[in-house]
Amino acid sequence: MAVHTVATTTDSTVGASASSVDLGPAAALSCRECGHRVPLGPVFACEECFGPLEIAYDFSAHDTEELRRRIEAGPANIWRYAPLLPVPADVATKPNLNPGWTKLVQADNLARELGVDAGKLFVKDDSGNPTHSFKDRVVAQAIEAARAFGFTTLSCSSTGNLAGAVGAAAARAGFRSCVFIPHDLEQGKVVMAAVYGGELVGIEGNYDDVNRFCSELIGDPAGEGWGFVNVNLRPYYAEGSKTLAYEICEQLGWRLPDQIVIPIASGSQLTKIDKGLRELIELGLVEEKPYKIFGAQAEGCSPVSTAYKAGHDVVRPQKPDTIAKSLAIGNPADGPYVLDIARRTGGAVEDVDDEQIVEAIRLLARTEGIFAETAGGVTVGVTRKLLESGALDPSLSTVVLNTGDGLKTLDAVAGTGLTATIRPSLESFREAGLV
Ligand SMILES: *Cc1c(COP(=O)(O)O)cnc(C)c1O
Numbered sequence: 001m002a003v004h005t006v007a008t009t010t011d012s013t014v015g016a017s018a019s020s021v022d023l024g025p026a027a028a029l030s031c032r033e034c035g036h037r038v039p040l041g042p043v044f045a046c047e048e049c050f051g052p053l054e055i056a057y058d059f060s061a062h063d064t065e066e067l068r069r070r071i072e073a074g075p076a077n078i079w080r081y082a083p084l085l086p087v088p089a090d091v092a093t094k095p096n097l098n099p100g101w102t103k104l105v106q107a108d109n110l111a112r113e114l115g116v117d118a119g120k121l122f123v124k125d126d127s128g129n130p131t132h133s134f135k136d137r138v139v140a141q142a143i144e145a146a147r148a149f150g151f152t153t154l155s156c157s158s159t160g161n162l163a164g165a166v167g168a169a170a171a172r173a174g175f176r177s178c179v180f181i182p183h184d185l186e187q188g189k190v191v192m193a194a195v196y197g198g199e200l201v202g203i204e205g206n207y208d209d210v211n212r213f214c215s216e217l218i219g220d221p222a223g224e225g226w227g228f229v230n231v232n233l234r235p236y237y238a239e240g241s242k243t244l245a246y247e248i249c250e251q252l253g254w255r256l257p258d259q260i261v262i263p264i265a266s267g268s269q270l271t272k273i274d275k276g277l278r279e280l281i282e283l284g285l286v287e288e289k290p291y292k293i294f295g296a297q298a299e300g301c302s303p304v305s306t307a308y309k310a311g312h313d314v315v316r317p318q319k320p321d322t323i324a325k326s327l328a329i330g331n332p333a334d335g336p337y338v339l340d341i342a343r344r345t346g347g348a349v350e351d352v353d354d355e356q357i358v359e360a361i362r363l364l365a366r367t368e369g370i371f372a373e374t375a376g377g378v379t380v381g382v383t384r385k386l387l388e389s390g391a392l393d394p395s396l397s398t399v400v401l402n403t404g405d406g407l408k409t410l411d412a413v414a415g416t417g418l419t420a421t422i423r424p425s426l427e428s429f430r431e432a433g434l435v
């Protein structure tokens with residue numbers, strides 16, 4: 001693979017370390033399994049044990065109150081947290097989509113319906129991002145890594161939302177893009193991914209087939225110079241999900257929530273939200289207290305909740321069959337880590353069927369005016385189920401994630417439409433029985 005490292009240090013002592021890339025506080029990559037460390041680069045698996053690599057930081061220079069002031073004075077997007085992300089300090093001046101700082105909605109109407117105490121239920125609404133899903137957060141990190149490593153083409157394997165996020169970010173930042181999706185995705189996702197002008201390739205198969213294809217492409221000369229945001233740039237990409245944890249806590253007045261309900265596709269988002277919460281505690285930005293993390297899946301693709309309920313540590317792959325296509329990953333890379341986190345924090349992993357997903361989409365829309373995609377139906381549906389079973393405590397503060405926009409998954413609520421069709425006359429209106 002052709003990798004150009006950009007020397008950005010002005011240090012005159014030229015040596016091996018002077019060729020390091022500038023990704024802010026990111027110091028190295030470290031293996032989540034064995035701790036083996038390697039320099040920052042476009043690699044994702046440990047050469048010793050094949051475990052996943054993640055970013056190791058050097059946060060030692062931070063004074064807590066100075067850091068808090070800097071964050072609060074920062075831009076109203078994810079770059080307010082640049083000192084905690086693998087990005088250069090001047091990231092906000094570069095062309096990107098500036099996602100994040102989405103609304104944390106106090107959902108009192110939904111709370112009433114679900115039997116949660118007033119003032120305790122919140123929806124973190126990530127449909128407000130530039131391409132209407134949480135994926136803009138992770139792509140924004142991957143773009144900075146792609147710049148640092150000299151890639152010119154951006155790519156990904158996607159269940160839909162990621163393809164759109166990569167297409168848009170690449171267009172704005174001046175990269176070529178070529179992204180891969182299962183050929184049978186929702187129309188809204190396909191159009192959204194194609195409109196930004198990059199290449200969009202449908203693969204005859206499900207997401208796991210697409211992902212396998214991309215892994216092959218990375219090892220082939222055809223993929224030379226390509227940055228796959230969720231494969232060879234995955235350690236950087238994944239860190240973007242930490243910004244959800246940062247925003248939620250800051251929006252709660254620098255407090256940890258008691259309970260969080262998070263959707264699971266590969267499980268990356270859930271594991272990095274946990275990482276973000278732990279960082280805030282370690283940095284002293286929030287007061288330490290217990291919090292519980294709950295994972296949400298669709299029954300038709302529930303490898304992690306199945307393993308959780310069976311008490312297993314390993315996740316057996318499934319063949320997805322659900323309307324929640326954005327979460328339809330049958331072989332989730334971070335599945336075992338999700339199980340660890342749910343168990344360590346005292347949370348759980350639960351699933352709901354397609355009918356419950358649709359009911360939950362309607363419930364959220366009718367109570368809070370938020371139109372969620374199917375993934376939001378999954379989290380709201382699972383929240384309801386966990387409240388009924390007693391796993392979620394209705395007296396504690398609870399944040400439910402909506403990670404995407406209902407306009408991209410209109411088929412899920414097909415049949416929703418006109419109350420009546422009338423002639424433009426008062427008589428016809430009265431006949432329709434609406435008064
Ligand atoms: C990708 C995605 C997720 C979560 O993905 P992970 O692979 O678990 O990080 C959640 N919701 C939506 C709408 C998504 O597109």
Ligand SMILES: [Zn+2]
Nearest residue numbers: 031034046049
């Ligand atoms: Zn290792």
